[in-house]
Amino acid sequence: MSLNDIVYDILSRxxxxxxxxxxxxxxxxxxxxxxxxxxxxxxxQAISLSxxxxxxxxxxxxxxxxxxxxxxxxxxxxxxxTDVYNTDHTPTEVHTVVYNTDHxxxxxxxxxxxxxxxxxxxxxFCNGLFCLANNSEKYLADQSLxxxxxxxxxxKTVPTQFPDHLPVSRVTFGFAYQNNDFKILRLVCFASGGAxxxxxxxxxxxxxxxxxxxxxxxxxxxxxICSSPCLFFNGALHSMAYKNNQEFILSFDVDDGRVRxxxxxxxxxxxxxxxxxxxxxxxxxxxxxxxxxxxxxxxxIWVMKEYGVSESWTKKCVPxxxxxxxxxxxxxxxxLIEQTSHxxxxxxxFDSESLNEENLGIPQTRDxxxxxxxxxxxxxLNGADVKNQAED
Numbered sequence: 133m134s135l136n137d138i139v140y141d142i143l144s145r146x147x148x149x150x151x152x153x154x155x156x157x158x159x160x161x162x163x164x165x166x167x168x169x170x171x172x173x174x175x176x177q178a179i180s181l182s183x184x185x186x187x188x189x190x191x192x193x194x195x196x197x198x199x200x201x202x203x204x205x206x207x208x209x210x211x212x213x214t215d216v217y218n219t220d221h222t223p224t225e226v227h228t229v230v231y232n233t234d235h236x237x238x239x240x241x242x243x244x245x246x247x248x249x250x251x252x253x254x255x256x257f258c259n260g261l262f263c264l265a266n267n268s269e270k271y272l273a274d275q276s277l278x279x280x281x282x283x284x285x286x287x288k289t290v291p292t293q294f295p296d297h298l299p300v301s302r303v304t305f306g307f308a309y310q311n312n313d314f315k316i317l318r319l320v321c322f323a324s325g326g327a328x329x330x331x332x333x334x335x336x337x338x339x340x341x342x343x344x345x346x347x348x349x350x351x352x353x354x355x356x357i358c359s360s361p362c363l364f365f366n367g368a369l370h371s372m373a374y375k376n377n378q379e380f381i382l383s384f385d386v387d388d389g390r391v392r393x394x395x396x397x398x399x400x401x402x403x404x405x406x407x408x409x410x411x412x413x414x415x416x417x418x419x420x421x422x423x424x425x426x427x428x429x430x431x432x433i434w435v436m437k438e439y440g441v442s443e444s445w446t447k448k449c450v451p452x453x454x455x456x457x458x459x460x461x462x463x464x465x466x467x468l469i470e471q472t473s474h475x476x477x478x479x480x481x482f483d484s485e486s487l488n489e490e491n492l493g494i495p496q497t498r499d500x501x502x503x504x505x506x507x508x509x510x511x512x513l514n515g516a517d518v519k520n521q522a523e524d
Contacts, residue, residue: 170510246519283510327357358406
């Protein structure tokens with residue numbers, strides 16, 4: 133291995149913050165660090181390291197949130213915080229002294245959000261990039277979309293000349309990284325009936341549309357898609373969808389554009405609110421029902437033990453307040469919930485085995501998402517149509 137190869141390998145393992153500084157060392161370093169092949173190599177190294185860390189679980193994932201500002205006219209800067217959700221089976225001294233709980237939160241970073249992105253909602257976070265959507269015009273075809281890399285303080289406005297040929301009644305988004313490329317999925321329901329999938333690919337900076345055609349629909353069309361962001365699992369983005377009174381899970385393969393329907397259990401009963409999640413490595417449907425056990429409301433946890441096989445659904449009922457929104461399921465299978473009570477809105481963790489519930493102490497948020505891993509990357513560095521946050 134040559135000296136240049138050794139330097140290249142070392143650089144590919146360095147933190148993003150260090151690499152940004154190293155660009156000033158020499159023209160050679162700057163050329164290497166901004167090269168698309170190096171950016172891809174660095175990201176793959178970061179993903180590999182993150183996967184290795186997840187195999188040796190030292191934490192329970194990450195919560196990313198923006199605090200709720202006191203009023204729309206406030207001049208307070210909007211920031212995005214990243215907290216590690218710790219398991220603390222072997223707590224460090226800092227965790228023990230500062231938080232002293234088995235489910236402590238340790239802030240690892242906070243990022244100032246660019247001015248143009250303030251007011252946009254987080255769709256998802258994936259391998260160093262946030263996807264955000266401006267939901268003020270939620271059902272219109274000119275909805276704004278953004279990609280933002282806070283580690284390098286750069287963002288991109290996604291071209292939104294959507295290939296809509298009919299008036300749109302319902303839109304939902306998904307975000308994923310597959311085959312070394314980032315993709316945004318836009319699922320569209322048309323006012324006149326029918327639906328289609330539209331996919332934006334970062335590497336080509338373009339959109340492509342796919343027809344949604346499912347055999348079990350028997351020629352009829354999807355007439356409703358859940359507005360919650362799609363769940364990425366097993367190489368596909370998933371959303372709850374409806375055909376007349378039939379409810380099912382719509383699965384879109386971001387690699388080849390295949391669309392399939394996943395049937396719900398035969399004895400499934402819909403609830404007040406439904407959320408797709410990954411529960412202990414399996415596709416799951418969390419349902420807050422209007423059933424009652426004793427004095428408590430009921431949450432149904434449906435888990436698909438074998439992906440795509442409708443006969444493999446299993447059900448567990450646990451007592452839970454229904455006035456809640458699911459943020460996600462932690463690596464260890466705890467439900468992370470935004471719950472509203474007489475004392476305000478709280479983010480809690482709920483263990484479906486022990487039924488233990490704990491307030492995580494996060495202040496009231498505007499946006500909050502959960503991710504199993506938090507990877508920093510150089511993606512968008514010197515990319516086309518990318519803006520520096522400092523110039524915003």
